[in-house]
Amino acid sequence: MENKLLLNGTRVATDIKEQLKGRVEELTSRGVTPCLATVLVGDDPSSATYVKMKGNACEKLGILSKRIHLPAEITTEDLLKTIHELNEDEAVHGILLQHPVPSHIDERAAFEAIDIEKDVDGVTSWGFGQTSFGFGSYPSCTPAAIMAILNYYDVPIEGKHAVIVGRSPILGKPVSMLLLNRNATVTTCHSRTQNLPEIVKQADIVVAAVGKPKFIKGDWIKPGAVVMDAGYNPGNIGDADYEECEKNAGAITPVPGGVGPVTISMLLKHTVDAAEKKLNQQ
Template sequence: MSSAIINGKEIGQEIRGEVAIRVEALKKQGLTPGLAVILVGENPASKTYVANKQKSCEQIGMYSELIKLPAETTEENLLDQIRTLNEREDIHGILVQLPLPKHINEDEVIATISPEKDVDGFSPVSVGKMMLGQDTYLPCTPYGVMKLLEYSGIEVAGKHAVIVGRSHIVGKPMGQLLLQKDATVTYTHSKTPDLPSFTKQADIIIAAVGRANFITKEHVKEGAVVIDVGINRDENNKLCGDVNFADVDGIASHITPVPGGVGPMTITMLLSNTVQSAENVLARQTT
């Protein structure tokens, strides 16, 4: 029997419908949520992501603005652009598309974004608040994974979740969000010896290691939930995840496909965070 597919496209559309209602409510009170995206250079993947973000904003009635800068832009020029956006009342979320050219310090850039407009959830302030379980903008991909589990009716409390990967963007925050929902969390990564001995214990596997078809049936116990965060190209240049889908299908109880699993959720939660920022502005104005 095949594994149940967790359809990120469908769940993402459902959540976007809810976000669109929130946008409409804000507009009736004279406030249109605005997202500014800064794109430095001509990275083809980044350009595609940015175009998708803009299109998604327009579809639910949000304002979006793209600021394109050449690859040779100085770090100071980029920081000035961010400081200007920090001050603008019509912009509620600021996103700098990563990766940035080598001569620009990503940490410095992220730290310059006002925490109140950090809808990516990457700033030290946002990360600190997330660790403490305080209200903040959650990183979009891990937040999206939590929504996938919630909308699929998958209970997290008391389950053993194994994270494969330790990036600041996915792996580390993913574990924290699962921990806050009472999962027992194990972090693993590329240097973990005998990885299957850890992943075979998992009720929930989050694969975020960035290696095509890395997770196979030897890593997965019968009935585990497998969430594939990876976006890679295989030897035939075909889009694939970190999980060998064909190999794991039928062993996992639930699995996310690539594409159409976690990917659509990342942009969905970015929209939700930006609308939340606009709602916070309105709340401050009315108190």
């Protein structure tokens, strides 16, 4: 990795989807169509766009996309009822509840209602626990995407110092665990971390997952460090200042075209994994 490396997520995603094609055909030939149910609550335009993108990606591969659109004023109780019905539906292999849900809904209760065997987006605490212990089937999709990109480009992880900026339950925390399980030394930072620039400067691998545009500055990056930008802000801007960070980085993901496309392909992969697992159990 002597030369600067652009970590092209679009290429990684294409590769993953190519590998899935044959597996979907094999399942279909055995009478099983992998099915992802997406649950959208309310009319948030960006959530609707995400759900549509996921559905289209499914259909291109021959994965069935079951789209459930619920009114914004639905109660937590009724949302849980919908999720339980999907848990019981033999034809559904994966369930995705689009985040965020309207504020009056208990989002954590809704996530926890998803059957562990169908938690292809890695949102349950049970799934997180399994991921942390190193035997989870379906880690959260963005952390899984970050690992897939590192693996694709043979970025060394063992013994390296990884600094994660952000501690959300479906991004910062699980990616910390996945890197720890690969023998990285991990520092997880957040909004209360003191001397953040100094900590980031020590990192061999930086994961930007803070949800603030251009938050990670170029002079925070140690020369040769790997920058994984998991942020996606209005205007196609990541959480790292790409132009400045790229000057020091040895490898970096662009936004768009970095972690995002791989996140969707990991969701598809987990759905196919779940369909295969269910077929093998029968």
